[in-house]
Amino acid sequence: MSTPATSPTTTAATATAAAPASSRPSPDGPEHTARTAHPLPRPARLRPRDALAVGVSGLRGRKLRAVLSALGIAIGVAAMVAVIGIGTSSQAQLAAQIAKLGTNLLTVGPGQSFTGKDSPLPTDADAMVRRIGPVSSATATGKTRATVRRNDHVDAGITGGIAVLAARENLLDTVGGHLSSGRFLTVASSKYPTVVLGSKAAARLAVERPGGLVRLGEQWFTVTGILDPVALAPELDTAALVGWQAAAEHLGFDGHPTTVYTRTAESAVEQVRDVLAPTVNPAGPNEVKVSRPSDALAAQLAARNTFNALLLGLGAVALLVGGVGVANTMVIAVLERRQEIGLRRSLGANRAQILTQFLTEAVTLAGLGGLAGAALGGVATYGYAAAKHWPFAIPGGALAAAVAASALVGAVAGLYPASRAARLTPTEALSTG
Known part of the structure; x- marks a missing residue:
């Protein structure tokens, strides 16, 4: 039997198809084949x-x-x-x-009338304030006309910015004050010429400890105590505090308070603030000033x-x-x-x-x-x-x-x-x- 002859073209195609893919010539030429067989390395990343x-x-x-x-x-x-x-x-x-001193301290002071004259507070202003339900305590101080001197050789006009105030016995409890040394005014000592000095007043008078004498007006007073600075009532730092009765007997105090300090329940501060003026002076509530000392700290x-x-x-x-x-x-x-x-x-x-x-x-x-x-x-x-x-x-x-x-x-x-x-x-x- 005779075998059919194959053409050269068919033989070449068959050989190409049978050859491995890696050895096949590339239609794009030898350069493409080299790049495919040996690709360039990918650049390293910078971690x-x-x-x-x-x-x-x-x-x-x-x-x-x-x-x-x-x-x-x-x-x-x-x-x-x-x-x-x-x-x-x-x-x-x-x-x-x-937080320690509290924001529930309110102060009441005298204002002015429509004619511009000072309107004094009633003599029993602090007692009337204590009748308000949420009020826990109320006290008062009153300014006198007396001047304070270290001794009688100092000119009476040189006061050193120290005010002489009549004070109730419960003043420190209400304002949150403390004594640096000595004792505060009591019901018994308030009748006698005794005085408690504020922190700055004691420094200006060169009084370092209780027991000495200072001249208030024309009367000698015994220093029984010295206060620490009072944050909510800084006016007391430059004051000489005497008993209410002693101020009336020895210094000509008229009995009208100039500042009423009021402690009330924290939840009722605004309500008490609204009724303080008409309580203190029902006839002229507009002639009364009410403030909250903690507002100054805020x-x-x-x-x-x-x-x-x-x-x-x-x-x-x-x-x-x-x-x-x-x-x-x-x-x-x-x-x-x-x-x-x-x-x-x-x-x-x-x-x-x-x-x-x-x-x-x-x-x-x-x-x-x-x-x-x-x-x-x-x-x-x-x-x-x-x-x-x-x-x-x-x-x-x-x-x-x-x-x-x-x-x-x-x-x-x-x-x-x-x-x-x-x-x-x-x-x-x-x-x-």
Whole structure:
């Protein structure tokens, strides 16, 4: 039997089909075959850990410059943390003081009539106030015309700003005052020429302890006690307090109180405040002044918040100046390290990796300065609060925000130098390095 002849074309096609795919000639030529058989390696990625290591190594090589640049950031952050910490500690102290003294103290004083004349309070004003249901205690002081002197050789016109006041025996209990030394007025001693001095009055009269004599008007009075400063009634600090009966007998006191102090239930402060004036002077409630001393402490707290905001702005300016120092450091680093940049680009580093390297270096530099500043600000706050006997209080969020703000400043400050480094080509960087 004869075999059919095969054509050369058919034989070539069959051989090609039977050949392995890897040995087949490419229709695009031998170059495409070589690229397919040996693909180029994918560039290595710069992991966060590697970026941090590279950034830290750049700082480690220029330690003095890095320290000086971070110092600017640290000063700004320390100022901000100290302002916030000291302000917070002060507010905590003031809030504790308000809570301790209470916000339920109300004072009543004489006003003026429609004709502009002074309207004295009734002699039994404090007794009438005590009849109000929520009132827990009420007391009074009354100003006398007497002057106080250390001795009779001092001119009577030199008073030293000390007022002589008649006082009820329950004054300290109502205003929350305390004695520094000695004893306060009692029902028995109020009949005799005895006096209790406020803290500033005792200092101005050079009276350091009870037992001495001072001249009130034309009468010698024995000092039986000295008060501590009274926060809710600072007018008592510059006063000489005598008994109600002794003031009437020896100093010509007319019996009309000039200030009535009232303690009431916390839940009924506003209600009592509304009825105090008509209770004290039913015929002329508009001629009575009613106030709450704790409002002055609250206003003081608000004033401190405003002042702290101003100081915080100054700290932010210092942080901005530190950011300018970081930017300057990074610009110089890029100029000095062009050969390093060119070498890394020649070895396969792309622009994104160069950008990440220098940006990481700037953020690390600013972040370290922020951490140092936060620690320094915390130490300064603790020292100041301890010296003032305040509670130490720094919001944790403020510390975190300060460090985050410094890192953000570093990122903004390092963005331009990092971008400039990333735009350099290998040839440009190596030829001008």
